[in-house]
Amino acid sequence: MSTPSNWPLTSDSIRFVIPRRIVASLASHPLSQQLYPLGIGYYQHARGHQMQRSTHDDNLLIYCLEGRGRLTLKDRTRTVKPGDLLILPRGLSHSYETRNQNPWSILWVHFEGELAAEFIRQLELDDGSALLPLGIHSRLVADFEALLDARQASHSLASFIHCANQLRQLLTHIALLKPMAIRPASDNMDLEIIHSLMQARLHEQLDIDTLAAAVSLSKFHFIKKYKALTGTTPISHFIHLKIERACHLLDVTSKGVNEVAWALGYEDAYYFSRIFKKSMGMSPSQYRRIRFGDFSYKS
Known part of the structure; x- marks a missing residue:
């Protein structure tokens, strides 16, 4: 898994990295090996949050709920606004940061699996952009929050298999929303x-x-x-x-x-x-x- 940022968590934020032994079980289990989460989080008003990865060895989604940020890919910088989804597939070097005067609040999930690339392919844009302007959807927020419930699973494999299939639902839901992405x-x-x-x-x-x-x-x-x-x-x-x-x-x-x-x-x-x-x-x-x-x- 690509290293999550070392941003110091506030009391209202969550960062949950799934234990390696659970990840190994998910990667080999027939009900989860196609797609499974590695880490899940929610950063609220994440002032000072920034990350740069020249080597990105998993897949990452970031959903901005409020505030502003910047995403840089191959020397091209994009502004990240509320409702924007960042799609960062394996192998894509990138950097992102929020603005201190208007720090973002984000939901995020790192994931892997045999079909991870296929799920990512459903979300890709024709212009090669990694930023999809979906808008704020309460049901999509609920999908991310359902993944966060996995941290209460007490390391139960059955709960994490359920979480893996909730991730599948999240990604297919985004694919449904993609045609309705906000346009000029x-x-x-x-x-x-x-x-x-x-x-x-x-x-x-x-x-x-x-x-x-x-x-x-x-x-x-x-x-x-x-x-x-x-x-x-x-x-x-x-x-x-x-x-x-x-x-x-x-x-x-x-x-x-x-x-x-x-x-x-x-x-x-x-x-x-x-x-x-x-x-x-x-x-x-x-x-x-x-x-x-x-x-x-x-x-």
Whole structure:
């Protein structure tokens, strides 16, 4: 594990390095060897905190909750603000420090594992930056705090295996938040407007021109920005919402497939059934039969 900083802890701060024998057990256990924590901490108003690593032999995440800091990579310095996540993979030399006039408060975790590089790869940015502007998310803070609970485990391996799998949840949660990372105001698009319009028009068809006009963008720029934010196309998401609604109607009403199709703006029930099967892997009638126990979801 890369050496944590020797910043003197205050009474409100935590630094917990997992014992080597526990780390060795986590590295060999089938339920944790793919990903496991090495050290976890929370530094509150960490005035004077700084670190420089020319050799970085594990992976490190730092989540800034308040204050300001600076991150330097290959002679490029970035300002770290509240809501920023620092992603520092193995082998990346770096230095960081906080500002004494506005010291940061940070959550951090060092980690390793057979799949650590794959989890890191999910978080990497196209510009090679190690700084992801996520914003403050209370659930993400709770994920970090759940890792900190491991220090009360009394060196129980089962508790640390649980902690290792909480780390997996933390990293996959960040991957979900990544498309929503804060962008410059000129690059923002209000997804709430788009998704509210989709929900309001589930009973009919909706074209790209209408969606793009709702946020005052050309069709080309709207599709590009929407996919960058969500990872999918607007029409694919609209169809997904329709299929979700179809499943609900099949579950809680006695409407026939034709009626469900009509309620979702599909005049051709056969076409609706094809789209439903492509999404769900079964026809609408087969989906409804699951409720009565005469069709297996695994069929």
